[in-house]
Amino acid sequence: MTVFVIRRLLQAMLVVFLMSVIVFFGVNIVGDPVYMLVSPDADQADIEAAIRRLGLDRPIWEQYWLFLKGAAQGDLGDSFVFGEPALKLILHHMPATMELAFSALFLAIVIGIPLGLYAGLYPDSPLSKGVMAGSILGFSLPTFWVGLMLIMLFAVELRWVPATGRGDIGSFLGIHSSLFTLDGLSHIFLPALNLALLKISLAIRLTRAGVREAMGQDYVKYARAKGLSTRRIILVHVMKNIMIPVVTVMGLEFGSLIGFSVVTESIFAWPGMGKLLIDAILQLDRPVVVAYLMIIVLFFVLINLIVDILYSILDPRVRLQDQGA
Amino acid sequence: MRKLTSATAVAVSILAFGASAVSAEKLTIGLASEPTSLDPHFHNLGPNNAMSVHIFDRLIAQDEKQRLSPGLAVSWEPIDELTWEFKLREGVKFHDGSDFTADDVVCTMARAPDVPNSPSGYGTYLKGKEVVKIDDYTVHFKTAAPYPLMGNDISTIPVISEVGCEATTEDFNAGTATIGTGPFKFQSYTPGESIVLVRNDDYWGDAPIWSEVEFRPITSGPSRVASLLAGDVDMISGVPTTDITTLQGNDGIQLSQGVSNRVIYLHMDQFREDSPFVKANGGGDIKNPLMDVRVRKAISMAINRDAIVERVMEGVALPAGQLLPEGFFGVSDNLDVVAYDPDGAKALLAEAGYPDGFEMTIHGPNDRYINDAKIAEAIAQMLTRVGIKTAVETMPRSVYFGRASKGSPEGLPEFSFILVGWGAGSGEASSPLKSLIHTHDKDAGFGSSNRGRHSDAETDALIEEALRTVDDAKRQELLAAATERAIENVAIIPTHFQVNTWAAKKGLSYIPRTDEYTLATGVVKE
Numbered sequence: 020m021t022v023f024v025i026r027r028l029l030q031a032m033l034v035v036f037l038m039s040v041i042v043f044f045g046v047n048i049v050g051d052p053v054y055m056l057v058s059p060d061a062d063q064a065d066i067e068a069a070i071r072r073l074g075l076d077r078p079i080w081e082q083y084w085l086f087l088k089g090a091a092q093g094d095l096g097d098s099f100v101f102g103e104p105a106l107k108l109i110l111h112h113m114p115a116t117m118e119l120a121f122s123a124l125f126l127a128i129v130i131g132i133p134l135g136l137y138a139g140l141y142p143d144s145p146l147s148k149g150v151m152a153g154s155i156l157g158f159s160l161p162t163f164w165v166g167l168m169l170i171m172l173f174a175v176e177l178r179w180v181p182a183t184g185r186g187d188i189g190s191f192l193g194i195h196s197s198l199f200t201l202d203g204l205s206h207i208f209l210p211a212l213n214l215a216l217l218k219i220s221l222a223i224r225l226t227r228a229g230v231r232e233a234m235g236q237d238y239v240k241y242a243r244a245k246g247l248s249t250r251r252i253i254l255v256h257v258m259k260n261i262m263i264p265v266v267t268v269m270g271l272e273f274g275s276l277i278g279f280s281v282v283t284e285s286i287f288a289w290p291g292m293g294k295l296l297i298d299a300i301l302q303l304d305r306p307v308v309v310a311y312l313m314i315i316v317l318f319f320v321l322i323n324l325i326v327d328i329l330y331s332i333l334d335p336r337v338r339l340q341d342q343g344a
Numbered sequence: 345m346r347k348l349t350s351a352t353a354v355a356v357s358i359l360a361f362g363a364s365a366v367s368a369e370k371l372t373i374g375l376a377s378e379p380t381s382l383d384p385h386f387h388n389l390g391p392n393n394a395m396s397v398h399i400f401d402r403l404i405a406q407d408e409k410q411r412l413s414p415g416l417a418v419s420w421e422p423i424d425e426l427t428w429e430f431k432l433r434e435g436v437k438f439h440d441g442s443d444f445t446a447d448d449v450v451c452t453m454a455r456a457p458d459v460p461n462s463p464s465g466y467g468t469y470l471k472g473k474e475v476v477k478i479d480d481y482t483v484h485f486k487t488a489a490p491y492p493l494m495g496n497d498i499s500t501i502p503v504i505s506e507v508g509c510e511a512t513t514e515d516f517n518a519g520t521a522t523i524g525t526g527p528f529k530f531q532s533y534t535p536g537e538s539i540v541l542v543r544n545d546d547y548w549g550d551a552p553i554w555s556e557v558e559f560r561p562i563t564s565g566p567s568r569v570a571s572l573l574a575g576d577v578d579m580i581s582g583v584p585t586t587d588i589t590t591l592q593g594n595d596g597i598q599l600s601q602g603v604s605n606r607v608i609y610l611h612m613d614q615f616r617e618d619s620p621f622v623k624a625n626g627g628g629d630i631k632n633p634l635m636d637v638r639v640r641k642a643i644s645m646a647i648n649r650d651a652i653v654e655r656v657m658e659g660v661a662l663p664a665g666q667l668l669p670e671g672f673f674g675v676s677d678n679l680d681v682v683a684y685d686p687d688g689a690k691a692l693l694a695e696a697g698y699p700d701g702f703e704m705t706i707h708g709p710n711d712r713y714i715n716d717a718k719i720a721e722a723i724a725q726m727l728t729r730v731g732i733k734t735a736v737e738t739m740p741r742s743v744y745f746g747r748a749s750k751g752s753p754e755g756l757p758e759f760s761f762i763l764v765g766w767g768a769g770s771g772e773a774s775s776p777l778k779s780l781i782h783t784h785d786k787d788a789g790f791g792s793s794n795r796g797r798h799s800d801a802e803t804d805a806l807i808e809e810a811l812r813t814v815d816d817a818k819r820q821e822l823l824a825a826a827t828e829r830a831i832e833n834v835a836i837i838p839t840h841f842q843v844n845t846w847a848a849k850k851g852l853s854y855i856p857r858t859d860e861y862t863l864a865t866g867v868v869k870e
Contacts, residue, residue, distance in 0.1 A: 051746020056463040058388040059779070060769050062789030065468055100380050100387075101535075102461030102513060112536065167566055174574035182574040183374075183567050184560055185537055288562040288571075290536030298563070301711070303742040 024324070031320040035313065039090065042312045043083050052099055052303035073099055086309070095313065096306035100299070105310035109292055115185055116284070116291030118196050120276040122211035123218060124269065130215075131222025132265070138223065139230025140253070150223060157220030166213045166286040173209055180205045183288040210287040214280055218272055225268055229261030263333050270326040278315045371554040371864055374568045376582030378561035380463075382533050383516035384502035384524075385456045388464045390767075393500070394861035395559070398541055399439075400502035400524035403430060403449065404495050408857045408866065409671060410605065410771025412495050416444060416503055416525060420495055422814055423484075428494045432481040436548045438505045439529045446477040451509035456501050459513060469497040492814040496770040527552045527865055536561065541864070557864040572597065572847055579848035581862040585658045585714060591847055598870070600846045602856020603662055603669050606767040607776065608713055610706075610723070610837040612640055613760040615797035620752070621705040621760035625733070633702055634760065634796075640834035642692035646730040647723055648684040653840055656718045660845060664838035666827050667766070667776040672858075674773025674810075674823030679831055689730045701731025707748065708763035710738040714842055720763045723839070734761075748795050757795040764795065765842070771858065773823040777807045781830045798835040 057069050070076050074085070089096060095106045138147040174182035186206035189199030197203025233239060234257065242252045281293035288294070292311060299307035377391045384396035405415035417430040436444040453475045457467030473494075474486045485494055504524060511521030522530035527549065528541035539559040543552050560577060562568040565584040569591070572580045583591065583599070591597045612634040613619040624630035633639045649663035662669060665681035693701060706727075708720035717738040724734035738744075751758030768775040783799040784791035790804075791797075803826055810822035830836070846854040848867065855866040 050740070050742040051749075052742070054745035054749060055742055056387075058464045058468065058769070059766065059793060060388070060468050060775070061464060062468065062792045063786040064789060065464075066792070069464060097461060099463055102381070102386065102463065115536075167570065170567065170570045170574070174576070175570055178574065181576045182571040183562050183576060184571075285564050286567050288560065288564065288567055290534070294536060294563075301740070301742065 024328075027324050027327075031317075031324070034320060035316055038316045039087070039309075039313060040083075042309050043086060044079070046305050046308050046312075047079055047082065050303050052305060055302050056099060090313075095310035098299075098304050098307050100302055100304045100307075105306040106314075108295060108307060109310055109314060112290060112292045112295045114196065115289060116277055116280055116293060118198050119207065119210055119214060119280055119284070119289060119291060120273060122198065122207055123215035123276050124273055126211055126215040127218035127222050127269065127272075131219040132226050134219075135223040135226025136230055136253070136258075139227040139234070142227075142231065151227070154220035154223045157216045160216075162213060162217070162282045163286055165216060166210075166283060169209050169213055170286070180208050182209075183286075185290055210283050210289050213287070214276060214283045218269070218276070221268065221272065222265065225265050226261060229264060230257060233257045233260050259333070263330065266329055266333060267326055270322055270329070274315075274319045274322045277318060369554055370556045370558065371579070371867060372558045372560065372577045373862060373864065373867070374562040374571050374577035374580040375559050375862060376563065376565070376568065376580070378536070378563070379539070381513055381517055382519075382522055382530070382539070383459065383513040384504060385459045385466055386462050386513050386516070388466055388468070388500075390860060393502075394859075394863060395539065396502045396524075397526065397861065397863055398528040398557070398865070399522060399526045399530060400504060401526050402499050402502060403432075404499040406499050406771060406859065408602075408855050410768075410858050412499055412771075415499070416449075417498075420498070422490075422494075425490045425814075426487055428485045428487075428491075429478075430483045430485065430498075432483065433548065434481055436525050437546055438507075438525055439523045439544060440505070440507065442505060442507075444503075444505075444525055445480045446483050447480075448503060448505050448509075449483050450475055450477050451506055452501065452503045455504070455509050461513065466501055469500050473497070490812050490814055492811065492816075492819055493770065493772075493774060496772060500769070528557060531556070552865050553869065554864055554867070569847070572849065575849070578852060579846060579854060579862075579867055581844075581846050583845040583847045585660050585845075588658060588660060588845055596850050598848050598850055598853050600848065600854040600856050601660065601843055603858065604767065604842045604844050604860050605668060605672065605769075605771060605858045606713075606765050606842045606860070607664050607667055607838050608661075608716075608719065608763065608765045608840050608842065609664070609667075609780075610643070610839065611757075611762050611764060611780075611794075611796035612643070612798075612834075612837070613757070613796055614799070614835075615756075616760075619760040620758065621707070623703045625700055625703060627703065630702055632760075633696065633698055636696045637834055638692050638696040639698065640837070642689040642696070642730065643727060643732065644682045644834055644837045645685045645692070646689040646732070647682075647726050647837065647839060649681055649839055650684065651726075652719060652722055656715050656722050657840065657843075660714075660843045661840040662843060664840050666831055666838060667780070668768055668773055669841045669858075672768070672772060673816075674777075674820055674827070676824040676827045676831075678824075678828060682837075686726075686730050693731060698731070701733060703733045703735075704761050705735045705737055705759070706761050706763060707744070707759040708736075708738045709741040709744040712741040712744070713765045716763065716765075719839070723763070749793075757797070759795075762795060764793075766793070767860070769859070773827055774807070774810060777823065777826050777830070778811070781826070781835050782807050796836065798830075798833070800829070800833055800835065803829045803833070803835070 053070050057066055098105050098108055134150050138150050141147055170182045173179050184206060186197045186203035187200045188195050188197050191199045242256055281297050284291045284293035285297055296311045379392040379395040380387045384400045402415045403417040405413050407413050416433050418433050419431045420428055423429045457465050457470050459465055472487055476484045478484055507523055508521045515521035517533060519530045527544055527547045529544050531540040531542045533539050541557045543555045562571055568580045569587050571577045591599060614635055617632055619632040622632055653661045653663055663681045666679045668675050706720050706724050708716055710717040720736050720738055724736045727734040747758045748762050766776050766780055778790055779793045782790040783804050784794045784797055806822055806826035810819050813819040844860050851870055852867055853870055
């Protein structure tokens with residue numbers, strides 16, 4: 020187990036290094052941030068001073084070397100726009116994104132798995148057919164459109180919840196989050212639902228497929244013959260078996276919830292990392308874009324590792340040592 | 345208890361009627377673009393300047409039409425060729441209770457151009473100016489040459505207290521140094537989420553009617569409109585043109601519109617014999633026709649400005665015949681919008697030796713100005729109609745401005761024919777003349793955004809003389825003359841002035857500003 024984790028961590032470092040090359044050069048050959056930053060009133064001398072101050076007069080490999088040197092000490096550079104360390108900016112915006120992603124994952128699990136279970140157990144009931152048809156919509160409708168429709172329906176027409184923004188922050192066990200206040204929950208409901216829609220559909224389909232397959236297996240028949248209650252068969256034996264693909268996919272999807280909440284955050288003016296990223300891209304705030312992508316790479320690597328470990332707990336046949344190579 | 349409360353409420357409302365300014369009312373504004381900092385000297389950028397106006401007064405204020413009016417200075421006038429004397433307002437207190445004096449002005453002017461890590465500072469406005477304290481309420485600004493725009497330049501600098509002069513940008517963002525003399529005081533700042541200000545009850549000017557103002561950045565246009573409709577916010581800035589008709593039909597919404605200081609115009613390559621994006625019919629090389637004033641005039645005549653305003657801008661713009669809309673200092677009374685005349689344009693092209701036209705490409709941004717890409721497409725169609733077969737290429741502003749300024753292999757402007765906009769921050773005509781029309785001159789700082797490299801010695805002389813002339817009437821004439829000559833030579837082709845739209849819930853309206861700022865003090869009850 021330990022060997023496996025260490026080996027995976029080494030691989031992760033290599034991936035992160037390669038990504039830094041791709042990301043840094045990719046971001047730095049596009050556009051010219053100076054004209055995004057200087058006031059139009061600035062004259063030629065002001066513009067040149069800005070170029071020097073941002074270090075953009077140096078050759079690109081020198082800029083990359085400076086970036087690497089800083090990164091090794093935990094400094095991913097200063098934001099061009101805010102003048103603050105990019106890492107600090109991202110960490111500052113991270114809690115908002117995390118609570119959004121967790122809420123979305125929570126919704127995906129508590130809505131998706133029961134519905135999928137039902138659809139798998141009673142595939143011919145009209146409700147199951149309705150659920151399956153609905154999940155197709157969840158897959159195929161574009162997020163930004165659904166987001167705007169949710170706002171129009173729940174915020175503008177019904178006025179149940181606010182349209183945009185993040186609510187009051189509460190604190191519980193030393194954690195500060197808008198999930199701990201009523202105002203915060205009313206603000207997070209729409210963006211979380213918007214972000215979760217695709218994942219709910221995914222959870223429904225995965226669970227349904229798993230249940231339908233498992234119900235015909237010998238171990239279920241055996242359990243029935245043994246006289247176990249249907250309830251116990253489904254909740255203990257079937258669930259445990261179908262959870263493996265569900266956990267894998269949901270784990271990986273959690274990364275994408277964090278990494279690609281950009282659209283949802285923009286529509287709902289949610290002050291998270293995704294919104295920070297999209298603003299940084301529009302303004303060519305290169306250090307923030309690079310730092311963000313590096314952090315997302317780290318996330319994916321870590322999540323993959325955690326999923327592998329969870330596997331071994333759920334399925335004793337998987338031996339971590341055997342996988343490393 | 346209940347009786348007592350209602351009695352108090354009655355008493356309060358009577359008081360409120362007596363002095364309508366003293367009421368506890370909260371205003372929430374959805375902003376299209378967010379300030380990058382609360383440090384007023386950190387980033388010379390529209391949203392930052394608009395926000396800092398609430399907290400920090402300037403020595404000279406700019407009203408909604410950018411006319412200068414007394415702020416923390418009660419008067420400012422040249423006492424000799426090289427010295428401007430500013431008399432400061434007495435009895436003004438900062439939010440922390442300390443007195444405003446000349447020392448604060450001196451340290452403000454020292455800090456403003458020199459903030460660490462500032463992406464774009466205020467040095468542009470303070471270059472070549474030395475500030476000297478004469479007594480507690482008098483300061484002198486000295487220059488090496490006569491300088492008429494002192495008032496305009498100084499009106500851009502937010503005045504901070506001596507406490508702030510020692511502070512870092514982080515202290516300003518945290519609120520510890522955010523101490524000004526303005527109508528509102530700092531309450532809280534959460535980047536990306538909200539900025540909350542409360543009324544300064546000791547304000548020296550008219551006290552604002554709002555006791556508390558919350559600004560919320562909502563950058564997505566449709567979401568901003570939805571937030572207003574849902575009642576999350578009381579007012580929004582930057583209403584998308586596509587939503588204006590719908591909102592006009594909504595009884596619960598009040599729109600406020602006003603022309604801005606921003607002109608949308610076309611720059612034409614006037615410095616390369618062989619311009620990269622101009623070709624003969626069929627794609628062969630051709631001597632750059634844009635060097636010929638008749639061709640430039642023909643292009644201007646071929647553009648149907650009314651159609652751009654009506655169809656592309658949905659009526660929310662004004663056709664432009666010069667660099668600033670009427671009413672601004674230095675505009676010419678003799679210039680009309682160039683009339684749409686496709687036949688005249690064809691005749692002029694034939695006269696210039698291009699009876700069958702030529703081919704070129706118009707380049708423009710697609711995320712900078714209102715409907716920018718659509719305008720470029722409309723112009724290309726209009727030019728194609730008179731024989732200049734025009735292709736369109738638009739790109740994000742982050743790519744566009746760098747290439748348009750110095751994208752060619754020699755570090756020169758890359759494109760031949762471009763769509764750009766210019767907002768006159770100083771609120772008078774020398775700003776566009778100096779930056780867009782004057783010959784590109786790096787050492788003197790002229791023509792910094794002259795991406796067509798138009799160059800005319802006589803226009804330059806007029807502009808330079810205007811910038812030396814302290815007498816307002818004479819300078820006004822010189823600026824108008826320079827504008828007339830530039831338009832006569834078709835140095836650039838102005839197409840329209842942007843009109844900005846704010847939307848508020850019923851009962852509120854906004855006094856539109858030419859500088860596009862969204863100020864809580866401009867939100868009035870009807």
